[in-house]
Amino acid sequence: MMGNLFTMFDPGSVGSSFLLVNNWVSIFLGFIFIPLFFWSSPSRFIYFWWVLFLRLHKEFKILIGPGGGSGSTLLFISLFGFILGNNVMGLFPYIFTCSSHLVLTLSLALPLWLSFMLFGWVNHSFHMFVHLVPQGTPFALMFFMVLIETISNLIRPGTLAVRLAANMIAGHLLMSLLGGVGVGSSFLVIGLVLFIQIGLLLLECAVAVIQSYVFVVLSSLYSGEVN
Template sequence: MMNNLFSIFDPSTNIFNLPLNWMSTFIGLMFIPFSFWLIPNRHFFLWKFIITKLHNEFKILLNFEKNKGSTLIFISLFSFILFNNFLGLFPYIFTSTSHLTISLTLSLSLWLTFMLFGWLNNSKHMFIHMIPQGTPSILMPFMVLIETISNIIRPGTLAIRLTANMIAGHLLLTLLSSTGNSMSNYLLLFLIIVQILLLILESAVAVIQSYVITILSTLYSSETN
């Protein structure tokens, strides 16, 4: 039962015995709007509105005047996670963001980059950040230890947060749909309504998790400047 239940996150997709599961990650490129010289459509205007709002929010945290172009990294991260979260809601499409292979790779690479940049360029600021202002002298060693541990587990918490939220929704949808065969017509109609509501909720979770991961990465980056 458990093997069949979790097999929905690792479907067997292959052509000529070539595994193509992770190719679904690149399907999101098809959703990127066309270039500016083509006729703009509603999709283009919506995506431009979202990017502009994210840019205005991120540049406040990242000291944009000093580091111009830095918001592009986090807007790209938001787009990548958002597309893959939404694609996972379609049947028979591999959900890459429900695997730690993707989420941990993204969070760990970003975190290592922030840490290397901070310790190489702003080492004094990084040392000061480990001890909150007003900490008594006797508690300073403990605060350094606590701050170090909390800093080390950051990429893991980012990855697990995204993976766990994606897995939880998919498992709930799968468990409810598996009970449909033994239900009467009235209960089956109720189950369909519940499934539709859960899909709407999962769509909201896909957007929220993309935003949460991106804004937390932005905050971690701002601490190194």
């Protein structure tokens, strides 16, 4: 049963072609459903996103610091919108949740972390060396602090990717398990399961937003450290 349950997170479990697994097409579904007049006609929905993006811009500007280049916040705002769109699209029936797969999350986290590290070591080498030993560290512990900080830096892309994928997988698994309980049960059990499923769906909507925000905030913090 568990093997069949986890196949919903396997992008190759449904039909595939020679060059493309069809499940990955869900990454672009958000662009298909957005009508053309969304970009040209003013509305309250556009105003909501505009206010949200302005708030994110101000927060990311503080996290990145004065050393960040102009327009660098646009990268993190775009990343937030992309992850949020994939998280929300995965809540619809029969749509593969791309952000629950490590292939996508690592593809986002690893290039970001690698570019930050290369930029820091090339342009601010002394600052990066100093950052390996926190201020006030005793001389006897300096070697161990360098080792710990190095390991901490190396596992950052993995923790970013696993955090996003694991949180998206957990909620979907729980909803799938509860969905199989109502088969052949009484009306009282079905009603209770339905009530719990609605609550979990609302919780998953909140998780979709929170995990997108956490991923981008941590990425901006990593960017601020090298600046």
